[in-house]
Amino acid sequence: MSDSSTLSAAVAALPGWFTLDPVRPQLLGTRCTACGTYYFPRQQLFCRNPDCAGETFEDVALSRTGTLWSYTNAAYPPPEPYVVKEPYQPFGIAAVELERECMIVLGQLARGVDLARLCIGQRMELVLEPLDDGKLIWKWKPAA
Amino acid sequence: MSKEIAILGVGMHPWGKWGRNFVEYGVKAARDALADAGVTWREVQFVSGAATIRNGYPGQVAGATFAQALGWQGAEVNTSYAACASGAQALAAARAKILAGECELALVVGADTTPKGFLRPAPGERPDDPDWVRFRMGITNPTYFALYARRRMALYGDTLEDFARVKVKNAEHGAENPYARYRKRFTLSEVAASPMVADPLRLMDICATSDGGAAVVVSSLAYAKRIGKADAPRIRAISTVTPTFASALVEMPDIATDSAVAAPAQSFRAALPRKAYEEAGVDPKDVDVAEVYDLSTAMELDWIEDLQLCARGEAAALLRRGETALGGRIPVNPSGGLACFGEAVPAQALAQVCELAWQLRGQAGARQVENARVGITANQGLFGHGSSVIVVRP
Ligand SMILES: [Zn+2]
Numbered sequence: 001m002s003d004s005s006t007l008s009a010a011v012a013a014l015p016g017w018f019t020l021d022p023v024r025p026q027l028l029g030t031r032c033t034a035c036g037t038y039y040f041p042r043q044q045l046f047c048r049n050p051d052c053a054g055e056t057f058e059d060v061a062l063s064r065t066g067t068l069w070s071y072t073n074a075a076y077p078p079p080e081p082y083v084v085k086e087p088y089q090p091f092g093i094a095a096v097e098l099e100r101e102c103m104i105v106l107g108q109l110a111r112g113v114d115l116a117r118l119c120i121g122q123r124m125e126l127v128l129e130p131l132d133d134g135k136l137i138w139k140w141k142p143a144a
Numbered sequence: 145m146s147k148e149i150a151i152l153g154v155g156m157h158p159w160g161k162w163g164r165n166f167v168e169y170g171v172k173a174a175r176d177a178l179a180d181a182g183v184t185w186r187e188v189q190f191v192s193g194a195a196t197i198r199n200g201y202p203g204q205v206a207g208a209t210f211a212q213a214l215g216w217q218g219a220e221v222n223t224s225y226a227a228c229a230s231g232a233q234a235l236a237a238a239r240a241k242i243l244a245g246e247c248e249l250a251l252v253v254g255a256d257t258t259p260k261g262f263l264r265p266a267p268g269e270r271p272d273d274p275d276w277v278r279f280r281m282g283i284t285n286p287t288y289f290a291l292y293a294r295r296r297m298a299l300y301g302d303t304l305e306d307f308a309r310v311k312v313k314n315a316e317h318g319a320e321n322p323y324a325r326y327r328k329r330f331t332l333s334e335v336a337a338s339p340m341v342a343d344p345l346r347l348m349d350i351c352a353t354s355d356g357g358a359a360v361v362v363s364s365l366a367y368a369k370r371i372g373k374a375d376a377p378r379i380r381a382i383s384t385v386t387p388t389f390a391s392a393l394v395e396m397p398d399i400a401t402d403s404a405v406a407a408p409a410q411s412f413r414a415a416l417p418r419k420a421y422e423e424a425g426v427d428p429k430d431v432d433v434a435e436v437y438d439l440s441t442a443m444e445l446d447w448i449e450d451l452q453l454c455a456r457g458e459a460a461a462l463l464r465r466g467e468t469a470l471g472g473r474i475p476v477n478p479s480g481g482l483a484c485f486g487e488a489v490p491a492q493a494l495a496q497v498c499e500l501a502w503q504l505r506g507q508a509g510a511r512q513v514e515n516a517r518v519g520i521t522a523n524q525g526l527f528g529h530g531s532s533v534i535v536v537r538p
């Protein structure tokens with residue numbers, strides 16, 4: 001986790017799920033020390049690989065870039081516990097494939113990303129942005 | 145020993161948004177199925193209910209609830225909950241009982257009353273619950289359907305018009321089904337004019353939630369023969385397998401897939417019918433009719449490929465050629481599917497079996513698939529539950 005963080009954990013929508021590095025944030029997962037399987041959200045008790053009896057996990061920050069697997073948007077306000085600020089602004093959602101972890105992670109698209117300009121397979125990076133209620137969450141945006 | 149059981153009778157309560165007690169729908173469906181089978185409720189030795197989790201304690205003990213409503217008569221009882229596959233799981237319990245020789249005649253019932261609008265998780269701050277987490281992030285059920293649909297567009301060149309074509313086809317099929325909730329025909333331009341919900345899916349691409357009830361009366365083959373129904377359709381396979389790690393597709397309600405670092409990525413949807421085909425000794429080429437879980441129009445195309453009714457990526461071409469419509473080579477969702485029914489979770493997998501029974505008996509009327517001998521269902525829900533059932537005409 002970055003020491004340069006100037007953000008307090010209280011502002012995270014899901015405290016402990018990601019670093020609060022404002023520039024290069026990362027999702028916080030775990031990795032089975034026996035078979036190498038990554039977990040996000042964090043798994044700390046039992047490995048879910050059916051051939052692995054692993055019960056020890058190391059903390060690991062996930063890759064903060066990956067390729068766009070698919071994308072969509074939420075044209076209508078989602079129900080609670082999503083908090084909607086009126087007037088409702090539709091937001092995008094992306095599924096991004098992380099190569100090292102062999103895993104797809106969902107997240108909102110950063111504000112201002114135009115769905116029409118996205119292309120499956122393009123590079124994406126993780127950023128932090130507030131949800132409608134001001135709490136920070138990870139989002140995906142095209143890599144610079 | 146034969147692994148088959150006979151479908152003696154089927155029954156349904158019309159799907160809709162009736163807002164009445166689910167027990168009423170289940171009992172109506174059960175009575176219709178008993179009458180269709182030509183047996184009395186007294187003769188039933190095992191009653192197997194599919195649970196509904198949104199109707200209090202009676203819903204969670206649905207088997208007993210239906211048994212009491214039909215009149216306690218001392219049958220053995222079971223209730224199964226397996227999300228969207230609950231009906232198939234309840235059917236599997238009846239089959240196991242029959243094949244084990246512990247009973248000869250069983251009644252399987254599922255029914256639901258659904259709330260209006262989005263299904264939402266229980267309140268509170270509950271980050272340990274993946275369902276709560278995804279809603280906190282604004283990720284609803286249509287999000288997942290849309291991600292899969294967009295993926296088809298990128299990989300196989302499917303278009304929004306292809307998705308609309310699925311809706312038009314299913315609406316055409318369901319228009320003649322007295323049990324369907326939506327019986328209106330639509331044009332491609334009407335679908336295209338419906339509001340975008342989760343790009344690329346529009347309102348008319350996504351299935352609603354409904355009230356409804358379905359019931360199936362099943363027996364041993366010996367029993368069917370004894371009552372003069374040796375030619376009744378038979379259930380030859382019921383697959384209710386779990387996914388295999390590492391699951392490659394991000395599934396409701398998760399926000400990430402399994403990591404496929406230590407084990408190869410696997411498709412859950414493809415695994416469900418694969419097990420059914422193996423169990424039945426049926427080749428996908430032998431299938432005459434399929435009832436699949438079209439939670440979205442695009443997902444019907446995924447299922448067609450998962451059922452191996454065509455090669456991967458070719459379902460839209462099959463659709464465009466009219467081969468999945470009534471009169472085509474392999475009609476899909478002759479009932480109208482979820483597009484015309486909307487989802488009544490514990491009843492839905494049984495409704496699929498009801499439709500196959502009517503089709504294989506040649507009693508589907510205007511939506512009859514000509515000379516159907518082999519039918520397959522496919523269905524998938526939350527938390528690793530799904531089902532695929534193969535029904536054959538002897
Ligand atoms: Zn492991």
